[in-house]
Amino acid sequence: MKFFSRKTSRAADPVVDRLVRRIAEQNAIDASSDAKCAAALTEAVQAACDYARAMVDELGEPFVLDRKRATGSALGPILFDDRKDALDALRNSPKIRNVFADPHVRECVFLLTMHRREYVIFGTEIEGEMIRRDVMQDAVEFRDHNFSAAAPSLAELRDLLTENVVLFLADLAPExxxxxxxxxxxxxxxxxxxxxxxxxxxxxxxxxxxxxxxxxxxxxxxxxxxxxxxxxxxxxxxxxxSDPMKCLQEVRDILLAPQHHVRLEAVEMQVGDFGVKSKTGKFIRFHECVLGDDERLAVFMASMDRDNALYLWPDLEG
CATH class of the missing domain: 1.10.287 (Helix Hairpins)
Incomplete structure (x- = not known):
């Protein structure tokens, strides 16, 4: 009966293993020969990875980008100034193109990050048959677009984003x-x-x-x-x-409480023409990644198939 009651160890996690080695090397922590030190760091990294993976899962399924979709269902004119700007931004993304450089890749899943800015404008408003001018309206725009990560599958992107989040957290301590x-x-x-x-x-x-x-x-x-x-x-x-043991404790303190340093917040709004927030505008839902108390990044996960990639980069065909 002891066999069935024996505590089973957690399966090896290659992402955790890579992160432990990298964080240890960057901070002169002896995780290769000091078993106690390695266990302490691994525990903290595993906790941070679990948190980061839950964050990625919270983003939901990627929005499928397709140039053949009707303009009304396209997010380009909302996240960008217009559809052309969206296409140009995609064309200028080396990370997405590099994924499709492999001729066997059929799909790319990627993360777009932006800064959201809300401001007030004076515009026109229609109420029934009446047109009101110089009405104060709330507007929104997205700036600093960056395709920060891309991978051939959602699982691979999840691992990549998990590593990015944990490395960001680990870097806070010894900064x-x-x-x-x-x-x-x-x-x-x-x-x-x-x-x-x-x-x-x-x-x-x-x-x-x-x-x-x-x-x-x-x-x-x-x-x-x-x-x-x-x-x-x-x-x-x-x-x-730098004292390696003190640094290890500082890294552990952060990795074991990642919610104090990075978190996701869901944002919903309806946006009409010229970025004006309106009850009749297109409904959009995205998340903002809050980094400490300093920065908020709007994050948007999307995917694109090879057919659309060839439209952006015809030279990939062949």
């Missing part, structure tokens, strides 16, 4: 340490150059000592001393050099 380390390197470089200059000035002082050193030379020595003191003061304000 300040890495920034301070860069500044520390720059300061040490400046310190070496200043020491060389001070050595030259000191030699000049000794050479002219019997005749009394000129005032400008003394001024330069004093200036060099002040600059050296300033460099040492800046060094004292930087965080201590």
């Amino acid at each position: 300040r340490l890495r920034r301070d380390e860069t500044v520390r390197t720059q300061i040490h470089h400046s310190e070496e150059m200043l020491k060389a200059q001070m050595k030259t000035l000191d030699y000049a002082l000794r050479e002219s000592r019997p005749f009394a050193a000129p005032t400008p030379l003394h001024a330069k020595v004093s200036q060099g001393t002040r600059e050296m003191d300033g460099l040492l003061e800046r060094l004292s304000t930087l965080s201590a050099k």
Whole structure:
């Protein structure tokens, strides 16, 4: 009976394994020979992956893009200024094109990210047979379009987005340490150059000592001393050099509570001509990815088949 009650281990997850190795390498965490350290990092990465996958699943099924669809059902004029802009944006997406570069790929699933901006305009409004002018209206536009990820299948895109989210989270912890380390390197470089200059000035002082050193030379020595003191003061304000175990704990704290740093929010609206929000406009539903307290990205998942890809890139045929 013990055989049936034995606790089964979770199946190996290649995405988790890749992320553990990469995060460990980036933060000098010994996950290859320290089993306890590896287990702690793996647990946190697995939790973050589960959260990220749930986020991707929340996006729902991809919207199928098809140039043959009626204009009324096309999202191009809403997410872009017009249908032509949408087609041009797709044509200029190397990530989508690279997926279709494989002649065996029949479909591409991709993620479009944008910044949503809402503003007020004055336009016309029709009420029955009456036309009202200079009516204050709410309008929306989407900017900074970026096809951020693309893959031949939804499953592969899900893995890709999961890795992107977890790496974003893991990068939050050591960001300040890495920034301070860069500044520390720059300061040490400046310190070496200043020491060389001070050595030259000191030699000049000794050479002219019997005749009394000129005032400008003394001024330069004093200036060099002040600059050296300033460099040492800046060094004292930087965080201590990265401690791998401390870094591991910081990474774990973030990965085990990803909802505090990234989340999805559903957005629904009806949009008419010129981006004006209207009860009679086209209904659209999308999500916004909230990154900390600083940025909100409208995210839209779509797919396109090879026939439409050949319309965009005829040279792929052959």
